Amino acid sequence: MPHCSFLDGRRAMLRFLAASPILAGLGLPRAWMSVGAQTPDLIAAAKDALDVFDFEAVARKNLSPAHFGYLETGTDDDATVRANREGFSRYQLRVRRLIDIGKISTSVSLLGAAWDSPIFLCPVGSHRAFHPDGELAVARAAKTGKHTVMLATPSTTSIEDVNAARGEPVWFQLYRREDWNQTRQMIKRAEAAGCPALVFTVDLLGGSNRLTGTRAQRRDTQSCLSCHVGGLNDNRRKPMIADLKPAPAAPEVGPPTWEFVKRLKDATPMKLIVKGIVTREDAEIAVGHGVDVVFVSNHGGRAENSLRSAVECVPEVVAGAAGRVPVIVDSGFRRGTDIFKALALGATAVGVGRPYIWGLAAFGQEGVETVLSILRRELQMAMRQAGTTTTKQITNAYLVDRLPTVPSGRQ
Ligand SMILES: Cc1cc2nc3c(=O)[nH]c(=O)nc-3n(C[C@H](O)[C@H](O)[C@H](O)COP(=O)(O)O)c2cc1C
Secondary structure: OOOOHHHHHHHHHHHHHHHOHHHHHHOOOHHHOOHHHHHHHOOOOHHHOOOOHHHHHHHHHHOOHHHHHHHHOOOOOOHHHHHHHHHHHHEEEOOOOOOOOOOOEOOEEEOOEEEOOOEEEOOOOOHHHOOOOHHHHHHHHHHHHOOOEEEOOOOOOOHHHHHHHHOOOOEEEEOOOOEHHHHHHHHHHHHHOOOOEEEEEOOOOOOOOOHHHHHHHHHOOOOOOOOOOOOOOOOOOOHHHHOOOOOOOOEOOOOOOHHHHHHHHHHOOOEEEEEEEOOHHHHHHHHHOOOOEEEEOOHHHOOOOOOOOHHHHHHHHHHHHOOOOOEEEOOOOOOHHHHHHHHHOOOOEEEEOHHHHHHHHHHHHHHHHHHHHHHHHHHHHHHHHHOOOEHHHOOHHHEEEOOOOOOOOOO
């Protein structure tokens, strides 16, 4: 066979670019690189992964274009997905030397419970669109690594089964229904299942323009009847919605406001978390409405195309919460140093979304386990490198903010 040095050279260059930390710093998902660059490097087993991005390429290979598009999409031109990665490069690590780093503890305490790790699994809908074992595989993997799980309203497994697989009740994420009686039914079901916390997501109330996902759907010629039995909005495979019982209708008038948060608070003894807060003002209002944890998130760049990274929103939300309630964060976290930076900015815990789904789509439960163990290992290494042995020690003294802080909003 003739040797094609041009192609070999091009492939080598693409491989180099795909592996380059410059690209990772820019936040470009490696699966968006040329297939030519990825094919030779696809990992064959979870244990071969060097970082969480190694699972993304395998997920892309395993999933139909529509499902992969649903997973990866941001909104408009996906700029906020990229911004979520770029935001981390604003903060440099300011590390200390010659500290006794023989013993590292990553444990944190949240809502009166001790967690071994600050890393939790964000609510992501429809896990069985990514692997037949779906939420059960994820819950079992989380159990192995002792991670807290948030189960999404549009999950493809019931909360009772997920709790059994996790070995303890998970947190339930709520998308409210347009009928209060139905919303209430979901809350009561989560409560009856023993869930300690209700996570109310507020960042999609204005809609979201998911063009990458829609384009991928259009390109996909396969019909996926096992997922979409009766069309895209068919909820029959989503037990938290499909199992709602007929009840006297109590229609909501328009999208919810802070009044609704108060209603949720009064409706359940579960702790209430509001997911999708990105400003100091809203953090203050949330605390005023009895919210127990403020969750900084831009839905992984899938809500408004704000161009603001989630990590850069942490300082003002922490200022708004003012130590009265904990702040947690997700969106764009892929490395131990990312997690370290959020903790240093004042977050108590950090969620991952797409990375564990890449692991699930790539290798099922083992993939999720490996993604989580890579993140744990990387966080521990970042802590050792910085000279911090407990999460409490990780403060903003370990960061340099490259931009002068120009606070937005009210002071
Ligand atoms: C495919 C997909 C489905 C999601 N489904 C939900 C959901 O049902 N409820 C919710 O509150 N957030 C949902 N999210 C947002 C995640 O909870 C989380 O905020 C986001 O994935 C974090 O960003 P990351 O993917 O960059 O880690 C979803 C995210 C993805 C990627």
